[in-house]
Amino acid sequence: MSEAGASLYDALAALAESSAESDYAKDGFHHRHKVAAPKLPDIAALCHEHGYVLEMITCEDQREAHDAMRLVYTFNRLSAVDRHLIQADLPPGQEAPSIVGVYHAADWFEREVYDMYGVRFAGHPELKRILLPDDADFFALLKDFGRIEDAEQEAES
Amino acid sequence: MAKLGPKRPPGLITASVQPSLTRQDGVPLEAQPYVRLAPLEDLLNAARSNSLWPLTFGLACCAIEMMAAGASKYDLDRFGAGVFRPSARQADVMIFAGTISKKMAPVIKQLWDQMPSPKWSIAMGGCTIDGGPFKYPNQYAIVEGADHIVPVDVYIPGCPPRPEALINGILQLKAKIKAGRKFDPNAGEGETK
Numbered sequence: 001m002s003e004a005g006a007s008l009y010d011a012l013a014a015l016a017e018s019s020a021e022s023d024y025a026k027d028g029f030h031h032r033h034k035v036a037a038p039k040l041p042d043i044a045a046l047c048h049e050h051g052y053v054l055e056m057i058t059c060e061d062q063r064e065a066h067d068a069m070r071l072v073y074t075f076n077r078l079s080a081v082d083r084h085l086i087q088a089d090l091p092p093g094q095e096a097p098s099i100v101g102v103y104h105a106a107d108w109f110e111r112e113v114y115d116m117y118g119v120r121f122a123g124h125p126e127l128k129r130i131l132l133p134d135d136a137d138f139f140a141l142l143k144d145f146g147r148i149e150d151a152e153q154e155a156e157s
Numbered sequence: 158m159a160k161l162g163p164k165r166p167p168g169l170i171t172a173s174v175q176p177s178l179t180r181q182d183g184v185p186l187e188a189q190p191y192v193r194l195a196p197l198e199d200l201l202n203a204a205r206s207n208s209l210w211p212l213t214f215g216l217a218c219c220a221i222e223m224m225a226a227g228a229s230k231y232d233l234d235r236f237g238a239g240v241f242r243p244s245a246r247q248a249d250v251m252i253f254a255g256t257i258s259k260k261m262a263p264v265i266k267q268l269w270d271q272m273p274s275p276k277w278s279i280a281m282g283g284c285t286i287d288g289g290p291f292k293y294p295n296q297y298a299i300v301e302g303a304d305h306i307v308p309v310d311v312y313i314p315g316c317p318p319r320p321e322a323l324i325n326g327i328l329q330l331k332a333k334i335k336a337g338r339k340f341d342p343n344a345g346e347g348e349t350k
Contacts, residue, residue, distance in 0.1 A: 131260065131298075132259075132260065132297070132298070133259050133260050136297075138297065140297050140298070145297075146295040154294070
């Protein structure tokens with residue numbers, strides 16, 4: 001591990017609830033962090049200071065298993081690959097802090113997460129639908145949105 | 158989810174090629190030279206069918222095949238249909254090349270409304286016929302067929318159709334235009350003449 005990679009890991013570990021090394025060859029991440037959702041802007045600022053890029057933001061509907069919406073952030077470095085996976089559990093219905101102030105690239109990612117999962121981001125400049133029609137009244141990737149199998153059974157019966 | 162338009166009648170609607178002479182039925186033979194403007198219409202239709210200007214407009218992967226059809230190997234210009242217009246105001250045929258998402262549907266309708274009449278449309282590929290591979294119960298993102306948005310003249314099956322298929326579709330459309338079209342409000346639904 002290079003010097004800068006080590007220093008970011010230490011800095012993130014100081015903020016995170018738990019951090020761990022991970023096997024990149026096995027699961028594609030060098031480090032995993034679990035953080036509290038309010039600390040996300042600080043985490044993003046740290047990554048930005050160390051010259052890391054925001055690869056993606058997505059979400060998991062973990063309401064059944066953990067009673068939480070799990071936000072997932074991936075940061076990477078272009079000079080020497082060093083991927084950090086950040087997971088933040090958010091109570092359902094609660095707003096997450098936006099990191100658009102740190103990474104402009106987060107703008108459309110956060111709109112997509114809102115579009116598909118209904119998670120709102122406090123501080124986002126224009127949080128509106130991005131992929132679905134503006135008048136959509138559903139969040140398509142929630143587990144209770146509707147399953148294909150159920151609809152097929154309804155169609156058969 | 159509300160449908161965007163009436164469901165089209167079942168079955169593949171292709172061009173019905175009829176000689177324009179049949180339109181003289183009912184007119185006394187000696188009066189035909191005086192009351193019939195068909196030669197002028199035939200001339201106009203011949204001109205229209207040989208200068209189809211498609212809108213530069215691709216929705217998904219079918220657009221790649223459309224581009225291939227327009228490029229030198231297949232050369233749509235041989236049929237007068239290779240002049241892809243960048244503006245809907247200058248185009249007279251809309252080739253639906255790809256999946257139509259519900260987000261895109263209002264924009265497509267607006268483009269169609271901007272095209273001057275007479276205008277025609279070609280539904281290229283499975284997605285534009287009935288939703289194709291993206292059609293399943295509870296789907297939320299796709300318009301299941303171009304005919305929910307605009308009236309479609311020619312359907313080209315395939316996923317995606319090869320350039321030859323698109324060329325055949327354009328030839329079908331040409332035949333349909335040359336055959337003439339009756340704008341009869343009492344005509345049967347789905348009937349094309």
